[in-house]
Amino acid sequence: MYRIIIIEDDKAMSDAMHRQIESWGHEVHCVKNFQNVLPEFTEFDPHLVLMDIVLPFFNGYHWCSEIRRISNIPIIFISSAADNMNIVMAMNMGGDDFIAKPFDLNVLMAKLQAVLRRTYDLQGKVPVLEHRGAMLNLNNTTLTFEGKSIDLTHNEFRILQTLMENRGKIVSRDTLMVRLWEVDSYVEENTLTVNIARLRKKLDAAGLSEFIKTKVGSGYMVE
Structure with missing residues (x-):
């Protein structure tokens, strides 16, 4: 169904994830050369990345940044370093979700399937949303304004x-968090704040200032 690349140096863990994901019918590749991840990434051409933070040679933040130069596919961080600083850092670097180790493989699959579903299962929706000249294409998840394309992560797009x-x-923060992560479990609110701030910065740079307005105590809206 989908191609999943695993960037994890713990072989026992990567093998366990490989077996679990493959049992769901997906194609899986585990990175072997941690000194230069990109050649394996580009050759495999995945739909989603599972990324550890602590890796040999360069950490997961580095490789996330490198992947973001060439692709907007979803990246899920997996790490035992699950403090708020690392979660916020992961979102800032372009990550789409964060799973703390140790985790149940069924939880991993639930999150992975949710990210794949919200990223690629866009059939049957209105193909384009327009506001103030900005065109959001729901088929290819791109935003264009005055003939220029604005790169968005999948969280920013959602x-x-x-x-x-x-x-x-007005759309409440709770509504946005449910739409982003599609799970009932608690999600650190800082991750939503970081994504909103990063999205606003991109919109401002493109000339869409104050596109998203904050309604204090209520949520956000576009007018």
């Missing part, structure tokens, strides 16, 4: 999609 679908209405 935030913008939700706000534009509810144009003129």
Whole structure:
């Protein structure tokens, strides 16, 4: 169904994830050369990345940044360093989700499937959302304004999609968090704040200043 690349140097863990994901019908590749990950990434051409933070030679943040130069596919960080600083750092670097070690393989699959579903299962929706001249294409997850394309991570895309679908209405933080992660378990609110701030910075740089407005105590909206 989908191609998943695992960037994890603990062989026992990577093998366990490989078997679990493959049992769901996905194609899996475990990176072997941690000194130069990109050749394996580009050759495999994955739909999703599972990324450890602590790796030989260069850490997961480095490789996330390198992948973001050439691809916007979803990246899920997996790490035992699950403090707030690392979670926020992972989101800042372009990550789409964070799973703390140790984790149950069934939980891993639930999160992985949710990310794949919200990233690629866009059929049956209105193909384009428009506001203030900004065009959000739901088929290829791109945003264009005045002929220029604005790169978005998948979390940023989902935030913008939700706000534009509810144009003129206040969207609560809880609604956005449910839309992003599609799980009932608690998610650190800092991750949403970081994604909103990063999205606003990109919109401002493109000339879409104050595109997203904060309604104190209520949420966010586009008017």
